Amino acid sequence: MPKDSEQVLTWKIAGIAGGGQQVAGLIFAKACARGGLYTFDSSEYPSLIRGEFVTYRLSISTSPVSAIYQPNQLLIALTKEAYEYCLSDVVPGGAILYDSDKFKVEAKNVRGRKVFPLPLKTLSESAGVKPIAANILAIGATTALLKYDPDIVKRTLQEVFSAKGQEVVAMNLKAFDFGYHYAQKEFDPAAFPFTLTPAKKRGSQILVTANDTVALGAVAAGCQFFVAYPMTPSSSILHNMMNWADETGMLVFQPEDEIAGIHMAIGGMFAGVRTMTATSGGGFALMNEALSLTAVTENPLVLVESQRPGPATGLPTWTEQGDLAYVSRAGHGEFPRVILAPGDASEAFPLTGLAFNLAEKYQIPVILLLDKYISEAHESIAPITQKFTVDRGARLTDAQLTKIKEYKRYLHTTSGISPRAVPGQLNGIFLANSDEHDERGYTIEGFQGPERVRQVDKRFRKVSRIHAELPKPMLIGPKKAALTFIGWGSTKGPMLEALKELKNVNYLHVSAPWPISEKVMKTAVSGARKLVAIENNATGQFAELLRGATGIKVDDVFLKYDGAHFFPHEIIAKAKKLG
Amino acid sequence: MAIQKDFLTDIKPTWCPGCGNFGMWTALAQAYVSLGLEPHQVFMSFDIGCCGNGANWHNVYGFHSLHGRALPVATAVKFANHDLTVVAIAGDGGGLGEGGNHFLHASRRNVNMTFIIHNNERYSLTTGQTSPTTKPGQKTKTALSGAIDEPLNALQLALTAGATFVARGYSDEVTHLKALYEKAIAHPGFAVVEVIQPCVIFFDDENIRERYKPKLHKLEDEKWSPNDRQAAYVRSGDWENIAIGVFYQEQRPTYESHMPQLATTSLLKQKPKQDISRLMKQFQ
Numbered sequence: 001m002p003k004d005s006e007q008v009l010t011w012k013i014a015g016i017a018g019g020g021q022q023v024a025g026l027i028f029a030k031a032c033a034r035g036g037l038y039t040f041d042s043s044e045y046p047s048l049i050r051g052e053f054v055t056y057r058l059s060i061s062t063s064p065v066s067a068i069y070q071p072n073q074l075l076i077a078l079t080k081e082a083y084e085y086c087l088s089d090v091v092p093g094g095a096i097l098y099d100s101d102k103f104k105v106e107a108k109n110v111r112g113r114k115v116f117p118l119p120l121k122t123l124s125e126s127a128g129v130k131p132i133a134a135n136i137l138a139i140g141a142t143t144a145l146l147k148y149d150p151d152i153v154k155r156t157l158q159e160v161f162s163a164k165g166q167e168v169v170a171m172n173l174k175a176f177d178f179g180y181h182y183a184q185k186e187f188d189p190a191a192f193p194f195t196l197t198p199a200k201k202r203g204s205q206i207l208v209t210a211n212d213t214v215a216l217g218a219v220a221a222g223c224q225f226f227v228a229y230p231m232t233p234s235s236s237i238l239h240n241m242m243n244w245a246d247e248t249g250m251l252v253f254q255p256e257d258e259i260a261g262i263h264m265a266i267g268g269m270f271a272g273v274r275t276m277t278a279t280s281g282g283g284f285a286l287m288n289e290a291l292s293l294t295a296v297t298e299n300p301l302v303l304v305e306s307q308r309p310g311p312a313t314g315l316p317t318w319t320e321q322g323d324l325a326y327v328s329r330a331g332h333g334e335f336p337r338v339i340l341a342p343g344d345a346s347e348a349f350p351l352t353g354l355a356f357n358l359a360e361k362y363q364i365p366v367i368l369l370l371d372k373y374i375s376e377a378h379e380s381i382a383p384i385t386q387k388f389t390v391d392r393g394a395r396l397t398d399a400q401l402t403k404i405k406e407y408k409r410y411l412h413t414t415s416g417i418s419p420r421a422v423p424g425q426l427n428g429i430f431l432a433n434s435d436e437h438d439e440r441g442y443t444i445e446g447f448q449g450p451e452r453v454r455q456v457d458k459r460f461r462k463v464s465r466i467h468a469e470l471p472k473p474m475l476i477g478p479k480k481a482a483l484t485f486i487g488w489g490s491t492k493g494p495m496l497e498a499l500k501e502l503k504n505v506n507y508l509h510v511s512a513p514w515p516i517s518e519k520v521m522k523t524a525v526s527g528a529r530k531l532v533a534i535e536n537n538a539t540g541q542f543a544e545l546l547r548g549a550t551g552i553k554v555d556d557v558f559l560k561y562d563g564a565h566f567f568p569h570e571i572i573a574k575a576k577k578l579g
Numbered sequence: 580m581a582i583q584k585d586f587l588t589d590i591k592p593t594w595c596p597g598c599g600n601f602g603m604w605t606a607l608a609q610a611y612v613s614l615g616l617e618p619h620q621v622f623m624s625f626d627i628g629c630c631g632n633g634a635n636w637h638n639v640y641g642f643h644s645l646h647g648r649a650l651p652v653a654t655a656v657k658f659a660n661h662d663l664t665v666v667a668i669a670g671d672g673g674g675l676g677e678g679g680n681h682f683l684h685a686s687r688r689n690v691n692m693t694f695i696i697h698n699n700e701r702y703s704l705t706t707g708q709t710s711p712t713t714k715p716g717q718k719t720k721t722a723l724s725g726a727i728d729e730p731l732n733a734l735q736l737a738l739t740a741g742a743t744f745v746a747r748g749y750s751d752e753v754t755h756l757k758a759l760y761e762k763a764i765a766h767p768g769f770a771v772v773e774v775i776q777p778c779v780i781f782f783d784d785e786n787i788r789e790r791y792k793p794k795l796h797k798l799e800d801e802k803w804s805p806n807d808r809q810a811a812y813v814r815s816g817d818w819e820n821i822a823i824g825v826f827y828q829e830q831r832p833t834y835e836s837h838m839p840q841l842a843t844t845s846l847l848k849q850k851p852k853q854d855i856s857r858l859m860k861q862f863q
Contacts, residue, residue: 267656
C-alpha cells in the first residue's frame with residue numbers, strides 16, 4: 001500500500017470526453033477489487049458526448065474507503081489542458097504520466113513531482129492496437145509504476161472484455177503488456193515511492209453506485225413496473241432496469257415526459273403492482289402536481305430524485321444537495337410525505353426496501369433523495385445478501401371484501417390508514433378522487449366542511465406512526481466530542497473519511513431528513529457541544545428545516561455549492577479551524 | 580349478468596339540465612351491459628371538467644385524475660392488470676390542451692384501451708373559456724372578439740399519430756353512440772371516440788343542438804369502409820357536412836403484445852422475482 005502513514009492512494013486519469021477514460025478507470029478499480037483492495041471512484045464530465053475535458057479519480061485502500069480524495073499520487077494526463085488543470089492535485093513525490101505524442105513537458109520534475117512521457121499514439125501503433133486501447137496501455141504503465149500484480153489486471157481485462165469476443169480481449173491484453181513493459185524499462189519504478197499490494201484476505205466485492213443499489217433494492221423489494229423519463233444523474237437506474245427486464249420480468253417503460261411518468265407510477269401502484277419512478281430536480285418539478293394527487297388519493301408512491309445543481313438546467317452533470325427544502329414542501333396543498341436520503345450505495349439498498357414498505361403501509365409518497373455524487377460514484381462493497389420483508393400494508397382479500405356490507409376506501413380509522421382494494425376485485429369498487437372526498441371517495445364541497453377536516457386529519461394522523469419507523473440519526477465517531485457535524489445524504493462518505501483523522505469530532509448522519517421528529521432530534525443533538533451543519537448547498541437547507549420543526553439552531557454551517565462534493569481534507573481543515 | 584343500473588352509483592349527477600353528458604353516460608353504461616361486463620371488471624380514469632365530475636356516478640373502479648392526466652393513469656393500470664377493461668374520459672381541454680402530449684403518444688403506442696373525448700368546444704366547468712376546439716370567430720370569455728387560432732381536430736391528430744380505431748359520435752344519438760362505444764371497447768388497441776356535445780349553456784344559443792342535427796351524417800349511410808387512413812383524415816376534417824361513425828380501424832399488435840412480461844398473466848397476478856444474486860455479477 002501507499003508508503004508512510006498514508007492509508008489511501010488516489011489515482012487519476014484526465015483527458016477528453018468520449019476517450020474511454022471512465023471505462024478504463026472502472027477496469028482498474030475492478031482490478032483493485034480483485035486484489036482485495038477497497039476503492040471509491042468519481043467522474044467529472046461536461047454535459048456532452050464528445051470532446052472537452054473529463055476526469056476519473058479512484059481512491060484505493062486496504063480498508064473500506066467511503067469518499068474520493070483530492071490529493072493524488074498518480075496522474076495520467078492525456079491532454080495539455082488536463083495536465084495543467086490537474087497538476088496541483090498531485091502530491092509531492094507523486095508522478096505524472098502524460099501523453100507525449102500530444103504535448104511536451106520539458107521538466108522531468110515539477111515541484112517534487114516526477115514527470116514521465118508516455119507516447120500513447122506511438123506505442124499503440126507499434127503494438128498494433130486501436131487508438132481506443134491507449135487507455136489500457138496507460139493502465140499497463142500505471143500497474144508497472146505502482147508495482148501491482150499484472151496478472152490480476154490481465155485477468156480483469158479478460159473478464160470485462162470477454163463478452164466482446166476474443167479479438168477485443170487479445171487487443172487489450174497486448175496494449176496492457178506494451179504499457180507495462182514500456183514503464184518498467186523507461187520509468188525506473190523503483191524510484192517511485194507509492195505501491196499497491198494485493199491484500200492477503202480477498203473477499204468477493206461488487207463495485208456499485210447508489211443508483212445501482214437503488215435499482216437492486218427495487219428488484220429485491222418486488223417492484224414489477226419501473227417508469228422513468230431519462231434525466232442525468234438518475235438515468236442509470238433506468239438503464240439497469242432495462243438491462244435486467246428479461247431476468248426480472250419487470251415492465252420497464254420510458255414515457256413521453258415526467259408528467260406521464262409519475263402518473264403511470266401512481267397508476268401502477270393503484271392497480272396493486274409495486275412501481276417506481278426516477279428523475280432529477282427538473283423532472284421532479286414537472287411531477288409536483290401528481291405528488292399532490294397521490295397524496296389526496298392516498299395512493300402509494302416511490303420516487304427517486306437524484307439532485308444536481310440548479311436553478312433550472314444548472315450544472316447538469318455535477319452535484320449538489322439543493323432540493324431538500326423543495327422536495328419537503330413540493331406539491332400544492334398540505335399532506336404527509338417521507339424523504340429518505342441514503343449516504344452511500346450501501347445505505348441506498350435497505351432504504352429502497354423501506355421506501356416501498358412505508359409507501360404501501362401508509363399510502364403516502366416516499367421520495368428517495370440522492371445526488372449526482374453517490375448516484376455515479378462506484379464504491380466497493382461486499383455482495384448484498386440482505387432479503388427484505390415485504391409489507392404490502394392493509395390490502396383486502398376478495399374474501400374479506402365479500403364480508404363487508406359497504407366498502408369504504410377512505411374509512412376513518414384511528415391510525416388514519418384505510419384498507420385498500422385494487423381494481424378487478426369483486427365488492428371493492430371505489431373512486432380514487434383528486435377532489436376532496438368522503439369515505440367512499442365521492443366528491444365533497446366546502447358545504448361539508450367537517451368531512452373535509454376529518455379527511456385532512458386522517459391523512460396527517462399517520463405521521464406519528466411513521467416517525468417510529470424511520471431510521472434514527474446515526475452518531476458516527478466518539479460519543480463525546482468538542483465538535484459535532486450534522487448532515488444528511490451524501491456528506492456521509494467524506495465525513496467518514498475525515499473522522500479517520502479527526503479526534504475530538506463526531507458526525508450525526510440523518511438518513512431520513514423528513515419528516516422531522518422534535519423528540520428524536522432533541523435527543524440526538526443533546527450531547528453536542530458545538531453543532532455544525534455540513535451541507536452541499538448554499539443555504540443550509542436541513543439546518544433551516546430542523547430549526548423550523550424543532551427550534552434547534554445549529555452553531556455554524558459548513559456549505560459547499562461549487563458543483564463538487566466535499567473532500568475529506570476540506571472537512572478536516574474546517575474542523576481544525578472550528579475546533 | 581349486470582344491468583344498466585349496476586353501472587350507476589347512488590350519487591345524483593350535477594350536470595346542467597339538458598346536458599349532452601346524460602346521453603353519453605347512458606350510452607356507455609348500455610355498452611358495458613351489451614359487452615357482458617361486470618362493474619368490477621371496468622377501470623375508468625377521468626380528466627377534470629364536466630365529464631370528469633361524472634366519475635362520481637359511474638359505478639366502476641374509478642380514478643378522477645388531474646387535468647390532462649387521464650391517459651397516463653389509464654395506461655399504467657392496463658400495464659399492471661391487462662385483464663381490466665380500461666376507458667379514459669377527457670374533455671377537449673384536457674384531451675387536446677393540457678393532455679395533448681399524452682394523447683399523441685397514447686395514439687402511437689396502441690395500448691388496448693378506449694379514450695372518449697367529450698368535445699363541447701368550451702371550458703364549460705370553468706364558465707366557458709376558449710378551448711383547443713373552439714371555432715375561429717366564436718366569442719368566449721377569453722376571446723372577446725372571437726377565437727383566432729385554428730381549432731384542433733381530435734380525430735385528425737389521432738390518425739396522424741397512429742391510433743388504430745378512430746370514431747365520432749353525437750351526444751344526442753344515444754343508440755348510435757352505444758354501438759360506437761361497444762366497437763371501441765371491443766377493438767384490440769387504442770380506440771379514440773370523439774363525441775360532439777354542444778354546450779347548452781356557453782354557446783349563447785339555446786337551440787345549438789337542434790342546429791347541429793341537420794349537419795350530421797352517419798358514415799354507415801355513406802357505405803363508408805373504415806380502412807383508408809387518408810380518406811378518414813379528409814372526411815373527419817369536414818365540419819360543414821359532419822360525419823359520425825367509425826372513420827378508421829386497423830389491426831396492429833398492441834403495445835402489450837410486444838411485452839414478453841405480459842405474455843402469460845397480468846403483472847398483478849405474477850409473483851415478483853426478487854432474487855438479485857445473478858444481477859450482481861455485472862458489478863464484480
